[in-house]
Amino acid sequence: KASGGPMINEAVVSTQSTGKLKTETDEIKELVLDTMHYCMKVDTEQALTAGAMEVFTSLLTHGTWEIRGKAARDIMDISFPLAGKRRAVKCGCIPVLVKLLADPNFNVRSQAAGALMSIAITTEGKKASIGEGAVEALITLLRMDEGSEVKLNVIKVNTLASVRLLTVKAITMLAEHPEGREKLSEIVPLLEQIKASGGPMMNKVATTAINVITWKP
Secondary structure, eight states: OTTHHHHHHHHHHHHHHHHHHHHSOHHHHHHHHHHHHHHTTTOSHHHHHTTHHHHHHHGGGOSSHHHHHHHHHHHHHHTSSHHHHHHHHHHTHHHHHHHHTTOSSHHHHHHHHHHHHHHTTSHHHHHHHHHTTHHHHHHHHHHHHTTSOSSOOHHHHHHHHHHHHHHHHHHHHHHTSHHHHHHHGGGHHHHHHHHHHSOHHHHHHHHHHHHHHTOOO
């Protein structure tokens, strides 16, 4: 059957790529992480089967920020399906992602927040993230982002906007859990400021976060 070809190719690519992430040079690892990022937009199952989640997690502590950021981004990709979210909790990537919220590089922080946002859609992911201190780390990141660097070029401004957007989205996911909601009540005034000063997308995301945090059962 013609449709079987791409599936077989995906399996081969995922298996070979995962292997290369363990053995190749840093330059090749970056290329492989990019390749898998695009492949996982089509199919994450083969990557999960090949053990990609565990390999991505091992790269979260890599010495170069490019690889740390791309590994976190790929964890966000592979965590979109339910099986990926469960694997993320099981393989222990959440505590490492929480630490990356304080990474020296803003892009890494942004990708870590995005990965946590994806994982925390499930109740299991919310509980695990809250238990590892994600709420406190996200609050710190949201406050740190505010005027932390005055001299910003265009790239840095865009990166900071991405950090803020994904941080607020991750906060919204954790606010859906009662424990998270209680801890996050203190940042409603800050979210109101962000809502007022941000663009249309930031306004929408901040409004959703405020509504979730202030919701009363």
